Amino acid sequence: MIDFLMGALGKHAIYIVLSYVSFVGILGGLILSSFIKMRQAKRILNALQTAHYFSQSSEKSPNAE
Amino acid sequence: MECAVYLCIYGYGGTRYADLAAAFTLLCLITGALWGKPMWGAYWVWDARLTSVFILFLMYCSLIALWRVIDNPIMAARPVSILTLLGLVNLPIIKFSVDWWNTLHQPASVLRLQGPAIHSSQLWPLLVMGAAFLLLTLTLQLINIRTELMQRRIRTLHLLQAQGDKA
Numbered sequence: 001m002i003d004f005l006m007g008a009l010g011k012h013a014i015y016i017v018l019s020y021v022s023f024v025g026i027l028g029g030l031i032l033s034s035f036i037k038m039r040q041a042k043r044i045l046n047a048l049q050t051a052h053y054f055s056q057s058s059e060k061s062p063n064a065e
Numbered sequence: 066m067e068c069a070v071y072l073c074i075y076g077y078g079g080t081r082y083a084d085l086a087a088a089f090t091l092l093c094l095i096t097g098a099l100w101g102k103p104m105w106g107a108y109w110v111w112d113a114r115l116t117s118v119f120i121l122f123l124m125y126c127s128l129i130a131l132w133r134v135i136d137n138p139i140m141a142a143r144p145v146s147i148l149t150l151l152g153l154v155n156l157p158i159i160k161f162s163v164d165w166w167n168t169l170h171q172p173a174s175v176l177r178l179q180g181p182a183i184h185s186s187q188l189w190p191l192l193v194m195g196a197a198f199l200l201l202t203l204t205l206q207l208i209n210i211r212t213e214l215m216q217r218r219i220r221t222l223h224l225l226q227a228q229g230d231k232a
Contacts (some may be wrong), residue, residue: 022092026088030166044219055229
């Protein structure tokens, strides 16, 4: 089995390496970009929600008048 | 039918699914070409299976482009759902292309009436990898839906902020 694999790798090494590179590159990029987009959206949403909460509470507060 | 697809696309999932699907189809085309060179002697031939999968990839690209071109997601949902319905025609063509036409690609070897033609030493890893890809797609899609929900909330908060500034 190992001999077969080594033989196959030797003969078609470039295709196997390129396949792995494209596999890892595309899937890795997809996973990373999904997580990065989610974290960015979470950060912006938290900031906006906090700002919205404070603006609401300052409108309601008697001190604001 | 149109309503179902319209809802499915206007719903949170559809906006992001095209990105995933395009990436998976691109991966299939690239690794398929790299496998084809040592096996068939060519990276690419314009046979029915390969061409129909390439058309599927172009279809996903046009869906992504359509979503990005139209800013308002409500306005974008209708043309995207129509394009998706048109794209559905391609699915049976991809599946049966190797049976309908004489192609370089081998005929169906897993989903066929006589049972799989692949040896079990290859069939089981193939099925396990298929399940793994399905789970990966599901996970990424759930993450994408969550991101889309958050981005819609951000849009709403921006609108509220703008209204507040006007008042």
